[in-house]
Amino acid sequence: MGRVEGKVALITGAASGLGAADARMLAREGARVVLTDVNEELGRQTAASIPGALFLRHDVRDEAQWQSVIAATVEHFGGLDVLVNNAGLVQFTSVEDTPLEQYRFVNAVMSEGTFLGCKHAIPAMRKTGRGGSIINISSIAAIMGIGEIASYTAAKGAIRSLTRSVAIHCYNKRDGIRCNVILPGAHETPMTASAGVALSDATSGALDQLNNHGQGSPEGVAAMVVFLASDESRHVTGAEFVIDGGETIR
Numbered sequence: 329m330g331r332v333e334g335k336v337a338l339i340t341g342a343a344s345g346l347g348a349a350d351a352r353m354l355a356r357e358g359a360r361v362v363l364t365d366v367n368e369e370l371g372r373q374t375a376a377s378i379p380g381a382l383f384l385r386h387d388v389r390d391e392a393q394w395q396s397v398i399a400a401t402v403e404h405f406g407g408l409d410v411l412v413n414n415a416g417l418v419q420f421t422s423v424e425d426t427p428l429e430q431y432r433f434v435n436a437v438m439s440e441g442t443f444l445g446c447k448h449a450i451p452a453m454r455k456t457g458r459g460g461s462i463i464n465i466s467s468i469a470a471i472m473g474i475g476e477i478a479s480y481t482a483a484k485g486a487i488r489s490l491t492r493s494v495a496i497h498c499y500n501k502r503d504g505i506r507c508n509v510i511l512p513g514a515h516e517t518p519m520t521a522s523a524g525v526a527l528s529d530a531t532s533g534a535l536d537q538l539n540n541h542g543q544g545s546p547e548g549v550a551a552m553v554v555f556l557a558s559d560e561s562r563h564v565t566g567a568e569f570v571i572d573g574g575e576t577i578r
């Protein structure tokens with residue numbers, strides 16, 4: 329038996345990087361997976377490489393799309409057990425250089441996208457009567473001060489805090505729904521590849537802040553996602569998991 333046998337898992341931003349690795353590992357461990365992303369072409373390609381996977385185009389900023397994506401998941405697979413709020417993007421500007429529109433955009437994707445995911449997944453999970461697991465993807469940017477990515481840092485801090493609010497809300501409802509947050513350091517994905525380009529002229533201090541001296545592989549994060557999605561973590565909620573090769577304890 330797989331570790332998440334039969335569970336239905338929805339992963340946002342799953343066309344590439346960490347989300348794609350999560351979807352692959354969850355499927356390998358027996359989950360039925362729904363991949364969503366704004367990148368429709370790559371999302372379809374990634375889903376096609378995972379047996380039985382469903383791809384849905386989905387902009388996580390849009391509440392109506394959240395409602396239809398969750399409804400389609402329930403219709404296709406009969407319920408929802410796991411949500412991975414993973415979709416994200418990074419913009420390389422300091423607080424002084426960030427236009428308000430950019431700040432709002434980055435926060436709309438990650439802070440508001442995660443909020444909408446939690447808001448709409450909870451009732452769908454509750455309907456199954458078997459609880460559920462929401463896994464939010466923050467970043468060590470929510471712990472460190474990283475001056476070059478002001479809006480990203482704010483959004484990841486919001487995700488980290490929201491996780492505790494969602495966890496205690498569900499705990500008080502006694503509905504068996506858990507909510508935890510993963511705070512990755514730098515991992516090898518298209519996002520960090522673009523970071524290397526964007527920061528090529530930056531100071532060595534800025535590069536060091538982004539953990540340029542050692543990146544993890546997406547499978548390390550996916551392994552934590554599988555644990556949090558599975559019943560092995562049934563007693564774990566409101567918790568934070570840093571996966572950064574020791575970056576934040578230096």
Ligand SMILES: NC(=O)c1ccc[n+]([C@@H]2O[C@H](COP(=O)([O-])OP(=O)(O)OC[C@H]3O[C@@H](n4cnc5c(N)ncnc54)[C@H](O)[C@@H]3O)[C@@H](O)[C@H]2O)c1
Binds near residue numbers: 344367387466515
């Ligand atoms: N790679 C790292 O080092 C790292 C470190 C810490 C946190 N994270 C977080 O992990 C998550 C995944 O990042 P990644 O490194 O795999 O990057 P990635 O760029 O490979 O994947 C992010 C995905 O999110 C999608 N996306 C962007 N905006 C969207 C929207 N509005 N609606 C739906 N999908 C949208 C993109 O199309 C992309 O496929 C992000 O939340 C990121 O902040 C990554």
